Amino acid sequence: MSRPLPTPADLVVFALAAVLLAGLHVLAWRQAGAGPVVTARVETPFGTRYLPLDRPGTYRVRGALGESVLEVRGGAVRFVDSPCRAKVCVRAGWVREAGALAACLPNGVVVTLTGPGGAYDAINF
Amino acid sequence: MSPPSDATLPGMSGATPGTTLLRPEREDLQVAALAALAVALHVLETALPSPVPGMKPGLANVVTVLALVRFGWRTAAWVGALRVLVGSLLLGTFLSPTFILSAAGATGALVVLGLAARLVGIAPRGRGAGQHDGPGRGLSPLGLSLAAALAHMGAQLGVAWLLFVPHPAFLYLAAPLMTAAAAFGTLSGIIAWRILELDATEPA
Amino acid sequence: MRPRVRAAALLAAALLAAGCAREAPEHRYSFLAMGTVVELTLHGAPAGLAERAHRALEADFTYMERTWHAWRPGALGRVNTLLATGHWFSAAPSVLPLIVEARALAEASGGLFDPGIGKLIALWGFHGDDPGGERPPPDAARIAALLAARPSILDLEVRGIRVRSRNPEVQLDFGAFAKGLAVDRAVERLRRLGVTSALVNAGGDLRVLGRHGDRPWRIGIRAPRGNGILAALEVADGEAVFTSGDYERYFTWQGRRYHHILDPRTGRPARGLVSVTVVHDDGSEADAAATALFVAGPREWPAVAARLGLTQVLVVDEAGRLQATPALARRLRIVARPAPPLETVPLPAVPEGTAAAPAGGGAP
Known part of the structure; x- marks a missing residue:
């Protein structure tokens, strides 16, 4: 019986x-070395996406009315533009x-920040 | 069981003149027998405890590789498709996420096996057997099985990423799961190799 | 070959074990309901229970949104139609408890919280999913005409399940109250499902159940202007934290901000404060109270807080100064830098007989 070669x-x-x-x-x-x-x-009517906050950039996501523009920079994210009237999201x-x-x-x-080691379990506003 | 040598070549399982009436029936029987074995292994594995959901030894992989080496890619594809379908019906996971992942894995493995067989070729018993034929050309069950296992896991991870959890932390899971797939794929390859060897030494 | 395979299998097992250890025993869900994002955080619950809790809450919130919606057809819409007739009618069982509890709170707040001003809110254009942008405020004459009718939830007569309005201008809008009640009911539902540790956050207004493992739930109170967190707070079991602010729903016209918290006495957005945060052991009371104190303004809020039986309040005025009751000031950790000035304001003693602990009997 020969060995498998x-x-x-x-x-x-x-x-x-x-x-x-x-x-x-x-x-x-x-x-893993880069820390948590x-x-x-990013939840939209068409599905969920994830943006790592250690990679700066501008992202366009499709929503119910049109395109929302998100910017990631310095470990934070914000709405740059959105097709709503109030622009509460941009002003936030x-x-x-x-x-x-x-x-x-x-x-x-809806943009939620998830990750370990957050100082707060929830934000009140 | 000693088929004509041309049956091992992919895309060349066409009937030889004079046996056209018998061939389909025999091929059906082969497919059915192999598929039954694959389904049994598939269901058996589901019963095994697993540290991570979705991580299984993938012993049904052995059957797919055997089918490919002995009867060609078409038979392997039939066996793979039947295993996924019948396995899911038996386990009650038909059209569930488990089924989608299972189908994706089987498809990935079959695509890679088809490409490997077509582009590289198959050496049925590696280099160890057939000393008179010189070193085997093409892939032995060892290489086929490893490639199939990695393709299986890779396709599953890809589909899971696209459909279920498009989360960057996925990479943490991909590395160990692919490593496990490589280990089990190698193990399956050794098993397939041994079975083919037993088959070859059996008196005709 | 064999030993190498075994080594590979061992390596794989070790890596998998390491992967498992990273899993946090925390489940987070979010869904859109009641015009906001509802977040559910569960700590230490098994996955099956967490899933059940999520499904139950999403169904509950969807039901409450449909039932209590101020301007879409639903149970409250039918009640409003019948109120306009001035006749007696049987109120929907899904709406009646709100009327009863909101009346008590409106009375206790001296009419500063009043869900009977639905017509006023509609006139200001706050009935709509996107009321913002640049647009003129409503005509002063139309505001005056509505104010002259003095619509109030106190104009409703309730006899058992029968309700009628003595004032045809009364239309109910529970916007300042429904979220609190919804969060209360959510926490109650979680408790009945066997959840022992949870946080329900409905668009920034939240209530907690139990503790986050071996520590209390920690929340950040967002600064009403600009970015970041104003203060950190550890929340005890059953406590609710509700904030009313002028930044939630508003539009602008000629450089002026018109927000959604209307003063029932003037018919216009209340002035003087930018946000009021109430910590209380009841979500619906905290919700209504935050609105009442916002309307009360920078001078009157301590007296109203005392009358409502509150002990823990934080307000931010237009200059960015903070005022807090002693009980809350002790617990707050201001984290904004530079730290804004914080003044501790003791609540006045409540004269005998006027303390109105609202009858919380309406909510099941």
């Missing part, structure tokens, strides 16, 4: 798998505490 092609598959797994672990490790990532959960400004929330209700877009 890999063919050259098998060895190529093993090598590719090793590279893939190493890459995944390095990515996961780097994410506060994430903005930056949101940075885990557990805090910004919303454009007419457009049905």
Whole structure:
């Protein structure tokens, strides 16, 4: 009874798998090393998205009325524009505490900050 | 069980002249037997306790790889599809998220196996057997099984990400789950290899 | 090959175990209801119970929104239609408790909280999902005409389940009260489901159940102007924290802000304060009281608070100065920098016989 011996092609598959797994672990490790990532959960009538707050940028999300524009910078998120009249969401400004929330209700877009180590369980306003 | 050698080549399972009447029936029986085995393993695994939901050894993978090596990709695809469908009906998860994940995994594995068989080719018993044939060309069950397991888990994670939890923390889960898939895929490959070897040494 | 496979399996198991340890025993849900975002946070509840609680609360809130909506068809809408007739009618059982409890609170607040001014609120354009933007305030003559009729919930006569209005101009709008009652009912529902630790936050107005594990629930009170948190507060079991502010619903015209908290005496947005926060052991009372104190203004609020039986109040005036009752000042930790001045204002003693502890018997 012979031992299972890999063919050259098998060895190529093993090598590719090793590279893939190493890459995944390095990515996961780097994410863990960056500390707890506060994430903005963006709920819209068309589904939920997550924006990591350590990656600055401008994001457009589709809502009930149109497009809301969100900006992520310096570990905080804010509404830059929204197709509502009141613009309460824009005026609310930056949101940075885990557990805090910004919303454009007419457009049905709700941004909640989730993440460990928030100082507050909820924000009263 | 010793099929004509051409049956192991993908896309070449066409009937030889004169056996056209018998072939379909035999192929159906093979598919049914393999699918039954795969379903049994699939259901059995569900009963095993698992530290993480969705993490299973994937022993049904062995059956898919065996089907591919012995009877070609079409048979493997039939076995995979029947396993997902019948398994979900037996477990009552038909059209549930579990079913969607299961189907995604099986599809991913079959696509990768199909590509591997077409592009690289299959070496039925690796390098160890058939010393007279020289080193095996193409992928043995070891490489096939590993590739299938990773594709299975990768497709499941991709679908889970798209449909259920598009959360960045997902990466934490992806790394260990893919590692586990690689380990179990290698184990399945060894099992498939041994079975094929037993099959080959069996008197015809 | 074998030992290597075993090592890989062990490694995978170790990684999986590490992954599991990261799971927090906290469940958070949010949904849109009653014109706001409702957040439910559960601590230490098993996943099945958390799911059940979430589904129950979402269903409850959806029902209460439909039933108590001030301008969409529903039970309250039918009550309003019948009130305008001036005849006796049987009030819907879903609305009657609100009328009874709100009347008591309106009386205790000296009419500063009055849900009978629905027509006034509609005239100011606050009936609508997006009342903001730039638009002129309503015509002064029309405000005066409505004020002359003096609509008030105290114009309602209640006999058992029969109700009628002596004043055809009375239309009910429970906007300053329904959220409090809804949060109370939500907490009661959670308790009945067997939840021991939860926080229900309806658009910034919240009530807690139990403690967050081995510590109290911690909340931040947002600064009414600008960004960030004004003060931190640890909330005890059963306590509600409600804030009324001029920034919640408003429109602007020629540089002036017109907000939704109308003074029933002037028919116009109340002036002098920008926010009032009430900490109390009853959500609906806290909700109504925050509105009443906001309307009372910077000088009158302590007297009204004493009459309503409150002990813990924080107000922010237009200059950004803080005033708090001694009981709340002791618990608040001001975290805004630079720290705004905080004045501790003792509540006046309530003259014998005028203390009106509102009959909370309406809510089940």
